[in-house]
Amino acid sequence: MKNYEERHQKLAFGGTAILVAGTVFAVDTLTDIEGAIAVLYVVALMLAAQVVGRRGLVSLTILLVFLALLSLFLTHGLTTDYQTILRVAVAIAALFVTSALLLRADRARLELVQTNSALRESESRYRSIFDNTNVALWERDYSKVRAHLMELKAKGLDDVKRHAQAHPDFIRECFAMIDIVDANQAAFELIGKSAYSAPGGFFDRFLPKNSDTFAKILQTIVDGDSLVEADADIVRDDGERRTVIFNISFPNEASAYNRVILSMVDVTQREEARKALADAQADLAFASKAATIGVLYASLAHELNQPLGAIGVNAQTLTRWLDRTPPDVEAAKRSADRIVRDSRRASDIIKNNRVDHTSAPRETESIEVGALVSETLSLMEHDLQREHTDVKVVQRAELPEITGVRVELQQVLINLISNAAQANTAASVDQRLVTILLDAADDGDEVSISVRDSGSGLCLEAEQKIFTPFFTTKSNGMGLGLSISRSAVEAVGGTLEGLNHPEGGALFEIRLPKGTASA
Template sequence: MAIGFHGLFATHEAEHHDLVFGGLSLLIGSAVFAVDMFTGIEGAVAVLYSIALLFAAQAANRKGLMALSAAFIALTLFAFFFGHGPDPDMQAFLRLVVALASLAVTTALLVRNDEAKAELLRMNSALRESETRYRSIFHGTRVALWERDYSRLRHHLVSLKARGISDIKLHARDNPEFIRDCIQMIEIVAANAAANDLLGATPDHPSNCAMAGYIPPDSAAITEVLQAIMDGASHLEHDAEVISENGETKSVLLSIGFPDDTSAFNRVVVSMVDVTQREEARKTLAEAQAELSRASKAATVGVLSASLAHELNQPLGAIVVNSQTLLRWLAKDPPDLEATRRSAERILRDGNRASEIIKNTRSMLSATPPEAEHIDLNALLSETLTLMEHDLQRERTAVEIIQEEEIPSVPGIKIEMQQVLINLISNAAHAIAAAAAKRRLVTITLKNEHDGEHVLISVRDTGNGLDLEAARKIFTPFFTTKKNGMGMGLSICRSAIEARGGTLEARNHPEGGALFEIRLPKEKADA
């Protein structure tokens, strides 16, 4: 009712305004006509019609003004010919021209002013509609929005830049109170309901009172905001943290669009999207992935335990044999000290190998990966074949090494690389035994790749080769062609090689048998 009464009152007031100015216009026009018609004044009395037009402009529209101006022109002409007859003198005619020109110019100016006023009203109306829509979006959206006044802060930062200060982080480090002072310069013009909800503000204490209590002084985001303002950036997006009323720290995505017009810094729109749950989920996922990785490593070690025991049996068995041999050499009269020394060296070698196997197994469960070494492939292959000598003799399998050029060292973990070679050579020997091949030969080839950056190690057997399913799934975990196999060996071998930047591939050799190829990056000159 109050709104309706106010609108009705405004309508009556406008009607009263039009009646007053319209009446004054007609009254003045009538008076001017009477004076021009019935008096003998020789001046350009009709010029005074312009006053009537000025009053009429307050009440009439453009068409009304033009109609009234035409009426005044007609009255002026009528009075002129009525008073001076068909043959007026030159002075009277000039006064008529002046009066008509005055009416025409006044009418033209008033019409133009009316058009400008109408355009201004349209612009104001469009501006009000735009402001209404903006306010509706501002207050209705569920995105936290603020209008902040950065004008004082910008002026402060511009003055600092004029003094030669360009690095906000460096300046803040040297001036501990700088960030806090800058935050105090930020004034909040308005905030929507979502902004209050984000910060846990209440109607008694809305979030547009001050921003200082909600921004941590050590926030990296506020430093980026200050730097962006100083550099004249047009937009900024940054992860940030805010402190709610209850002291809870929330993660938000901050977005600010800075205006091109520096005078518009008094109303800068700032948005924040609460991503706390997303960040917590991401952190939880990262922790779960790390835990899963450790569990996977532990599972891998469990699967490899049988193979590990076998590998340890080799150096431990060798230590026992060499110890017995050493005792026999010492029991001689006189003792054979040279043979004793050789046995002791072999005991030391096998003991170090057992220690390396255990150390590598522990590193697989550790969060810190072992450091890479410089691996001499020739020495590694020779040591590996020495360790596998008993197994190869049992399988009645010979090993042939083909190397036509010098092979540089490669980066990696020696014990891992040795386990890969043992696995591939052992698989080749088993494949030959399963095929009951007449020619029991494992061929190992070492050569430099054509690209000059990789070394190729190939292991070929004389077995039956890979069938279609095996060729497709050979590196798939838990896939095996052995009756008692677990299907983890080749999968782990490929993972170990790929972790060092290499590749492990399998295919059938054109002349028969399976062929496994390892490509490893060479040692860099500046490594």
């Protein structure tokens, strides 16, 4: 129907324009009227402008100018007076001016159409986003409450919270002035039906009465700020409490306060997950403390096993020397000295473990490597005899002194030598030999201590995990010795590596820098 009406209007305007142009041409050509008849071509041009486009308008202007000139030629020939030429010139000028104005009006009309089209498209996009986003959105009218607050501000209001304390009904009255203009589907899903119709813009209905959020929003309006963000607990229509983050963006112009956007994001699951994470972290911290204590006890048990075992052996030996007739006092005294030595060693181990788990400084000293190895072998005398193991010490170069904690480095050597002796026993080799090789780098800045056994070497899994805590290949092992040893060596800037020797057996090599400082 609409297209039919437009077509009918175009035919009417076009036919009328042709009729007017033909009439003007006939009157101007066939009559003796002396006047600017050709000026009336402007009427035909204006009528045709409703039908033709910009190019058609230009073409029609040229055609009408041609008709005016043709009429002049047919009526006056080549001998034309000045007044007649002037009248035709005025008519032609009127046609060009009218055409220019019509073209300008058409351009303005097209620009207006494009602007309106872009505005409708923008409104459509906004409405699509507003309706389909998963964020709860409201359009709310704050114009009345803003006007009320501005009146109070003019009277001296500057602190909304203090004013509300003096006037308990102030905030409730303010939010009763807020109306909901529109709300999207996400708002309905978050709140319920009240999202569209709650009085006071739903704040009075859904937020706790003692919340400072009310005062914060009103203070933002009084101060002329543009953004309010806050966390809040709201109550749905069904009574379920939800945790949300809401955002209100106020415009700069007072006239735009009739459509202010408020958004809400439901973060209930995030808050529940955050709480669950905090609880899990607390449980993990407790478990970590328990595990740390367990590892500490296991480490102490492992480290104290050797000196306590040596004390037991020396105590038995002491008893045997005293049970002789007559008692061998000198031998008993030597056993007692060894008991004292090993008890001091146990005390030092406990002391160093305490230092490792506190901020107290560690006591370091200058250590001669050859003497350190000799003292360690002296401590292990009974263990090596029990394993029927011989130890061969080879020193290839002059060794510089190192700096470290003596008891820790002794314990590292005890672990390596004990493991080597036990590897020999497990392999059932004829010659149970542990070789200790002492060497120094060419520049003298590094010392190496290698401990090699004559056993069957490391399996593939052991090569990969040998320094992993609690990994062990022994049926009665704890899997802490090598892990503790590597930590002790690295604490003084050294390295500890384990591998299979090309000629058989396992090889563990300690590399220590000269004069290294305590960790």
